[in-house]
Amino acid sequence: MDRQPTLTGSLVRLRPLVEADRDALFAVASDPLIWEQHPAHDRWKPDVFAEFFDDALAKGGALAVEDTRDGTLIGSSRLQNYDPADGGSVEIGWTFLAREHWRTGVNREMKRMMLDHAFVHVAKVVFTVGEQNHRSRAAMAGMGAQPTGLVEEHDTPTGRVRLIQYALSRPA
Template identity: 55%
Template sequence: MSPAELDRQPLLEGERFALRPLRADDWDALYAIASDPAVWEQHPMTDRWREEVFRAFFEDALAKGGALAIIDTRDGTIIGSSRFQALKSAEDDEEEQSSVEIGWTFLAPRYWGTGANREVKRLMLAHALESVERVDFRVGEANWRSRIALENIGAQRTRRTELSRHQGKRVLHLVYAISREDFAQGPLMQASE
């Protein structure tokens, strides 16, 4: 399967959580989560809890495709969202690997530390790495919660990049990656065996 064949809006189901394509009618459920400032406190865009800011984020997710709603399969509630973005073939990438970015992930705080992020990332990585050689993650330099979570699933920090300014400030993101080989031998696969 080639990168062009990667389904960026699959239906994925794990033991406790499932992912499905994001829909416009998911707004109320997702904004109920996103309106909590704690969700964004370490994120470079700390104001994403504001309705107009989150509305732009939500509309962008729908417009670009690749956005997924995260569902708790025990009761069918939406608990967050994630995305597949920046799909690249080997010819497009300086490291000569096909890749996709997983990101824009957020979860309701009551699911932090419960294994939800770990299961969601395992599902997304297993799906993506059938089609691409590497998955990238970008995380704000000061977002320690996400950085630790990425390191706990076996992601390796690769390089530092600068994004455009946000609210007059320079925003730095760190780039992490997991290759097919790293995933096959990493903590997510060992935990599922």
């Protein structure tokens, strides 16, 4: 499975994330309000973002999200944790977008393109969402993803974080 495809829709283009994207992506990620419901709510800090970005490059599957109108980098997502066993599965996640692109259809289009690409190769797509991330949980419900249960729980400097897994199966 190609975890770094180039996919183009009417609103966004997804392409492999590269080192040269670091500064432009940090400019998007440096908005603390993007992360307020996210378990890693301090990802707007330069050192925390640098670790996130380095991890994205190291693991592969990271995608840059560009606005099709002008090519501006407006966010990122990943196709990660690919497992070819039992029909195959992959995780879609680590997604964030500049706030001016929230509620514009960008996230829906981006996820639809990623799901269409993934379902050519796998039978199941999983998502992991912080329990307090109400925006992402609403998005999961909107796309028909079903919760499969608690997958991780750990303490952070600002409190206990609970992550919930959701799954979608390949349409028949």
